[in-house]
Amino acid sequence: TWNNVPLAPEDSIFKLTATYKVDTFPQKVNLGVGAYRDDNSKPWVLPVIKAASQALFNDPNLDHEYLPITGLPEFTSGAARLILGGDSPAIAENRVCSVQTISGTGANHLGALFLSRFYDFNGPKQVYLSDPTWANHFAIFRNVGIDPLTYKYYDPKTIGLACDEFLAALASAPDRSVFLLHACAHNPTGVDPTREQWNQIADAMLQKGHYAFFDCAYQGFASGDLDGDAWAVREFVKRGVPMLVCQSFAKNAGLYSERIGALHVVGSSTEVAKRVRSQLAVLTRSEISNPPAHGARLVALILNNPELFEQWKEDIRTMASRIIEMRKELYRLLTEEFKTPGTWIHIVNQIGMFSFTGLNAEQSQALIDKAHIYLTTNGRISMAGLNTGNIRYFAENLDKVVRG
Numbered sequence: 427t428w429n430n431v432p433l434a435p436e437d438s439i440f441k442l443t444a445t446y447k448v449d450t451f452p453q454k455v456n457l458g459v460g461a462y463r464d465d466n467s468k469p470w471v472l473p474v475i476k477a478a479s480q481a482l483f484n485d486p487n488l489d490h491e492y493l494p495i496t497g498l499p500e501f502t503s504g505a506a507r508l509i510l511g512g513d514s515p516a517i518a519e520n521r522v523c524s525v526q527t528i529s530g531t532g533a534n535h536l537g538a539l540f541l542s543r544f545y546d547f548n549g550p551k552q553v554y555l556s557d558p559t560w561a562n563h564f565a566i567f568r569n570v571g572i573d574p575l576t577y578k579y580y581d582p583k584t585i586g587l588a589c590d591e592f593l594a595a596l597a598s599a600p601d602r603s604v605f606l607l608h609a610c611a612h613n614p615t616g617v618d619p620t621r622e623q624w625n626q627i628a629d630a631m632l633q634k635g636h637y638a639f640f641d642c643a644y645q646g647f648a649s650g651d652l653d654g655d656a657w658a659v660r661e662f663v664k665r666g667v668p669m670l671v672c673q674s675f676a677k678n679a680g681l682y683s684e685r686i687g688a689l690h691v692v693g694s695s696t697e698v699a700k701r702v703r704s705q706l707a708v709l710t711r712s713e714i715s716n717p718p719a720h721g722a723r724l725v726a727l728i729l730n731n732p733e734l735f736e737q738w739k740e741d742i743r744t745m746a747s748r749i750i751e752m753r754k755e756l757y758r759l760l761t762e763e764f765k766t767p768g769t770w771i772h773i774v775n776q777i778g779m780f781s782f783t784g785l786n787a788e789q790s791q792a793l794i795d796k797a798h799i800y801l802t803t804n805g806r807i808s809m810a811g812l813n814t815g816n817i818r819y820f821a822e823n824l825d826k827v828v829r830g
């Protein structure tokens with residue numbers, strides 16, 4: 427048995443981390459991993475999570491019964507308000523269906539599976555992904571029989587948005603195509619559309635009747651502002667673009683291993699939302715029966731308790747501002763101290779956890795081989811891997827590989 431099973435390649439990011447771990451070089455730097463690190467390169471348990479965990483621990487009524495199939499209601503309703511806004515017309519009109527998922531990955535999967543079963547595709551089952559995108563998007567859609575195509579998103583010449591090409595792709599795709607959009611802090615580029623560009627994207631989507639599949643894995647991380655980072659999603663709801671949102675609490679609550687997320691499908695009426703919900707429950711039942719409770723309880727406490735919510739916002743600002751400081755310092759080091767050839771303004775203009783440095787595969791590999799600085803060979807670095815102790819070492823070596 428299983429003689430015909432081919433060997434699959436290892437996941438490149440997880441492999442990179444494994445190589446970093448066994449490296450004994452004292453100044454080694456890991457810029458591959460998409461997880462927040464504090465200024466001492468350590469994982470950070472948010473103070474608000476410690477407070478919420480304590481509250482849960484002290485709750486005498488807590489039991490370990492199954493949750494409902496669609497998740498903890500206090501969590502899903504709070505999560506919907508967080509992304510869509512407390513004043514969302516769709517929530518007020520009771521036409522949002524929200525289901526708890528296995529973090530953002532599970533939300534993407536459930537959203538994709540739902541589309542595969544029920545979306546009225548205009549021809550073959552296809553989804554348009556940004557080029558580049560989070561690599562897992564390809565696998566997630568293929569798993570449910572939806573063929574991933576790409577649209578031009580990133581312009582290597584400007585290290586910015588290829589807006590015209592993006593708009594052209596929206597215009598030339600068949601009517602009612604599905605476009606996956608990163609709600610904020612695009613992974614891997616760190617390049618987001620401006621509000622004006624989002625409006626142009628919404629115009630094009632409405633004109634063609636396209637469906638927006640929003641993936642929101644970094645709300646609050648991009649700017650430190652939960653509402654600001656949800657702007658595009660809320661604007662699309664306001665403008666009536668048909669859509670769903672995948673939401674993750676891995677990064678903004680530091681709950682990577684709790685696997686807590688949600689899928690929100692915005693329907694055209696209460697009746698539609700009810701039917702969508704019934705089908706999402708059927709799909710969830712067959713895959714995980716019902717979702718895990720711990721992360722949902724923690725996030726529900728934070729979302730429904732004003733004091734904890736304020737504390738969370740403070741913690742998010744702590745993470746976002748450290749990342750923004752690192753961007754500024756890297757820019758300063760490259761332009762002022764090392765006078766590294768090339769323009770580096772994209773380092774401060776990009777948003778969120780990741781930065782596309784513009785380094786090519788050879789230069790990225792040279793950083794790994796010569797300086798023990800680990801990054802993916804597309805030149806993406808996790809800004810959270812930089813700190814006051816290693817940023818000069820990184821800038822110095824970046825300078826060296828650029829000079830060749």
Ligand code: PMP
Binds near residue numbers: 529676
């Ligand atoms: N979408 C994007 C764009 C991501 O970058 C990530 C995390 N790397 C996810 C979804 C899902 O993450 P998780 O399943 O840990 O919430």
